[in-house]
Amino acid sequence: MQLYHHPYSLDSQKVRMALEEKGIDYTSYHVNPLTSKNMNVDFFRMNPSAKLPVFQNSAHVIYRAIEIIQYIDRLAVHLSGEIPPVNTEVHQWMQKVDAWNPKMFTLTHTPVKYRVFVSKFIRRVLIARMAEAPDLASMYHVKLREAYETEDKVKDPEIMKQSEEELRKLLDDVEAQLGKTKYLAGDEFSPADSMFIPILARITLLDLEEEYISCRPKIQEYYNLVKHRPSYKIAIGKYFNGWKKYRTLFKTSFFLCVRTLFRRY
Template identity: 70%
Template sequence: MQLYHHPYSMDSQKVRLVLEEKGVDYTSYHVNPLTGKNMNASFFRMNPSAKLPVFQNGSHVIFRAIDIVQYIDRLTASLSGEAASVSSETAEWIQKIENWNPKIFTLAHTPPKYRTFISKFIRRVIITRMSESPDLASMYHIKLREAYETEDKLKNLDGIKQSEDELCSILDEAESQLEKTGYLAGDDYTLADSMFIPLLVRVSLLNLDEEYINTRPKVLEYYNLVKKRPSYKVVIGKYFNGWRKYRTLYKTACFLLVRNTLRRY
């Protein structure tokens, strides 16, 4: 089993948390979307959406996080001789979390100068790859158009407000649920928690804990609880706890600055 992912990717975090919780052995490949590695022809041919993660088991390739998570759940259940069982509460939470797209929220809360720099760099990467692989030009053109469309969406304040409201709605429901149960879909850790934790991590990475997490006591208590799990420490803590967060960010920033200065896209 092979997983193409990156620590920054929320969907990658969801899948890796499930893999770690299930104790599944897999080969890990880092593909950094902030440096345009997901636009390299070899990866792009495998997944023209250029999105992370990508999960491969033999000839079977899956792209969407929710599909990967469900596949892993069925596979591990089958290997253990059990029937895959996801409660209606777990399935409902998984779908609810999956329906929220963090992209606009993330970019809207990223300092404009950094956001603009990365956006320009990625567009140059796409144009360069387009010239290197003319047979993929039409698909690269779609990604280039998407990049410009994203910039237009960030000018739409109503769209940004809607994304924030959707996040608040999920967190408010989680607060209500966690007043009754220890975890999101009951008293035991489930797939729903593996899907939900990266959402809290993204909020924390953007330094928005005070507004979105700390104002919800049960969510904060839950967040502190799941941080102690071995899966969290491997998937997230290794990269984002304390000073590690800045090491991860600075490493990428230095790479981008050097490549941009040398005009090597």
């Protein structure tokens, strides 16, 4: 089993937590979206959406995080030989968490100068890849158009407001649920938690913990609890706890600056 992912990818964090929770071995491949490694020709041929993560088990390839996690859950059940009861509440929470797209929220809360710098770099990479692989030029052009459209959306205050409102609604629902159960779908850690925890980590990374987490005591208590889980430490804490986030971000920033300086796209 192979997983193409990166610590910056929130969906990758979801899948890695699920894999670690189930104790499933896999081969890890880092594909950094900020340096446009997901636009490299070989990867793009396999996955024209260029989105992360990508999970491959022999000839079976899955691209969406929620589908990968459901597959992992079924695989773990098959390996254990047990037949657990169907938990519809877990499935419902997974769908609810998956319905919120963190992309616009992340971009609108990223300093403009950094966002513009990375966006310009990615567009230049796409243009270079169109010349490198003419047979894929039309698909690269789709990604280039999406990049320009994303820049326009980020400037729209209504889109930013909608994303924030959707997040607050999700967090309020979770706060109410955690008043009744220890974890998101009951008193046992489940795939729904693997999907939700990276959202809290993203909020923290953007320095918005006071606004979205601290004001919700049940979520704060829950977040403090799950930070001690080995799956969290491996998928998120290793890269973003305390000073580690500066090391992680500095490495990418340095790489981007060097490639831009020498026009290596």
